[in-house]
Every structure is written in C-alpha cells, then in structure tokens.
Amino acid sequence: MLLLLILLPVAFLLPPGAGAGEIVGGWESKPHSRPYMAFLRVQRKNRTTLCGGFLVADNVVLTAAHCRGNNITVTLGAHNIKRREPSQQVIPVVQQLAHEEYDNRTLKNDIMLLELEGNAVTNRAVAIIDLPSADQRVQPGTLCTVAGWGNLRPGGALLPDTLREVDVVVMPDAACPRNPDWLYRGYDPATMMCVGDPTRFYDSAKGDSGGPLVCGGTAQGIVSWGPTKAPGVYTKISAFLPWINDTMRRLQAGAGL
Structure with missing residues (x-):
C-alpha cells in the first residue's frame, strides 16, 4: 500500500x-531553501513509486512507514528532479527501519528511518533538519x-x-x-x-x-x-x-x- x-x-x-x-x-x-528535503524512488516488484523524506543525520532519512519497498534510492540536494543538478547526491538505502508496531491497515505508527549507504555531504543544498x-x-x-x-x-x-x-x-x-x-x-x-x-x-x-x-x-x-x-x-x-x-x-x- x-x-x-x-x-x-x-x-x-x-x-x-x-x-x-x-x-x-x-x-x-x-531553490535549496529546504535543504533537508529528500526525494525517494521506491521500487516495489515491477513498479516504481515516489515518496518524500527528510535528512535527520548524516546517513539517516526520516519518512513514513507506508513508503516501504523492495529497494529505495534517496536523492538529496535536489530542486529540479528531472535534471542532474550538480548539487544532487543520490544514495541507496541499505536498511529500512519501520516502527515495529506499524499497522498498514490503520496507518498507526506510520514512521520509518532509512539508513543510507554512505554519509551525505552537508552543504548549502543538503542539511539536517x-x-x-x-x-x-x-x-x-x-x-x-x-x-x-x-x-x-x-x-x-x-x-x-x-x-x-x-x-x-x-x-x-x-x-x-x-x-x-x-x-x-x-x-x-x-x-x-x-x-x-x-x-x-x-x-x-x-x-x-x-x-x-x-x-x-x-x-x-x-x-x-x-x-x-x-x-x-x-x-x-x-x-x-x-x-x-x-x-x-x-x-x-x-x-x-
């Protein structure tokens, strides 16, 4: 879902x-006035869906648990997501840590932490909130x-x-x-x-x-x-x-x- x-x-x-x-x-x-924003490409079986998220540590993004998928790639530092902007950092997710009591029927405890493969480089376009x-x-x-x-x-x-x-x-x-x-x-x-x-x-x-x-x-x-x-x-x-x-x-x- x-x-x-x-x-x-x-x-x-x-x-x-x-x-x-x-x-x-x-x-x-x-542009880049909200440097904490993360753009998520979520792969689920044979389709790709999109979600948002936000950077809360050098290697951690916070998002909703209902954004879980088979694979997630995070783009930081983006303004125009249809361009390869020099400011963008594209980092794969290595762990999806949804709340243990998340209920996908009621959406209670709809929260998830994403561990990134590497640390983001914080700068004018990428920052922790x-x-x-x-x-x-x-x-x-x-x-x-x-x-x-x-x-x-x-x-x-x-x-x-x-x-x-x-x-x-x-x-x-x-x-x-x-x-x-x-x-x-x-x-x-x-x-x-x-x-x-x-x-x-x-x-x-x-x-x-x-x-x-x-x-x-x-x-x-x-x-x-x-x-x-x-x-x-x-x-x-x-x-x-x-x-x-x-x-x-x-x-x-x-x-x-």
Whole structure:
C-alpha cells in the first residue's frame, strides 16, 4: 500500500487502503531553501513509486512507514528532479527501519528511518533538519509548511520539475473526529496531528508521503493519510522521539538492526 503526498488546494490524501498522487496549488520553492528535503524512488516488484523524506543525520532519512519497498534510492540536494543538478547526491538505502508496531491497515505508527549507504555531504543544498523535543506540542492555529514533488493535477500524471510548497494550519484534534463509522476512525491524537483548514482549501495530498511538516524550522510531523478534503493526518514526531533516538543510537553503533 502506498499513499503518495502532494500539495494542492482541493484534492487531498486518500483514506487508508487507497492509492494516491498530486500537487495542485502552492508555489515553487526557492531553490535549496529546504535543504533537508529528500526525494525517494521506491521500487516495489515491477513498479516504481515516489515518496518524500527528510535528512535527520548524516546517513539517516526520516519518512513514513507506508513508503516501504523492495529497494529505495534517496536523492538529496535536489530542486529540479528531472535534471542532474550538480548539487544532487543520490544514495541507496541499505536498511529500512519501520516502527515495529506499524499497522498498514490503520496507518498507526506510520514512521520509518532509512539508513543510507554512505554519509551525505552537508552543504548549502543538503542539511539536517531539527526534530522537536519529546514534550513539545504544536498549538492549533500554528502555520506550518509542507513541500514535495507531487502531481500538479488531481488524478493526473503531470509531475512538476521542481520542489513546490504550501502553508498549512494545524487544527484541533476535534477537527479529525474519531467516529468509528467515518473517515477519521483511526485518528489517534496521542501519535497523530490534524492539519489543514478545509475552508482555506490548501493542504498536503497524494504525491510525496513521508515528507515533513515544518513549523518554525523544526520537523513536527510526517505526511501520512487522510480523506479527499482537508484536514489530513500527519504522524506526530514528538510522540516517537524515544523510538527515533534509540533506533539512531543503535544505527550509529553499528548494531546491525
């Protein structure tokens, strides 16, 4: 199963179990203004799909667990993904470390660390983004940003050449009501964030799942799932800090996970 995120004003992430892909709205990012962004090519059997991610250590990218595949290649330092820019660093993934309690039906614990084959060279175009502290909470009404290379038309296959972004607002948990018979039945406020004001018609959607929700320079969420209209659901990074830190410590110690 794959949910592909995009930025768009109308279409949005499909519910768990659906397919995905588009950016209809937002604007082109200033080249390399988001140097933490990672472009993921995910190989699954005989097809290739796309996801987003972000650099959190010299050799580690954070993304969504539903972006798992047989093989993943990460491109860092990209603005135009259809060109071989001198700034780009293409690095294979050697380990996909999804959360042990990830549920591909409900998308709970939708978080994964990718160990790269080698260290990225950090520079103007490639940089690590800060993560929140375990007790940090983003208040409803906070304006944040998501970015990606997703489709430009709802249901279409028009991919942008360049990174695009859009501002989104964090909503109260009540905006993603936990109704067992409705769209947000799997929403868990302890580990998820409700993002995107439906009256403003801007939010993330299909095309680059796994990309970061950035608030004040810190990655607070990971694009995960949602209905065809905002708000959508993001993995709450602060809830997973103990898991992230423990997994990264073992990685850096060469524990052979």
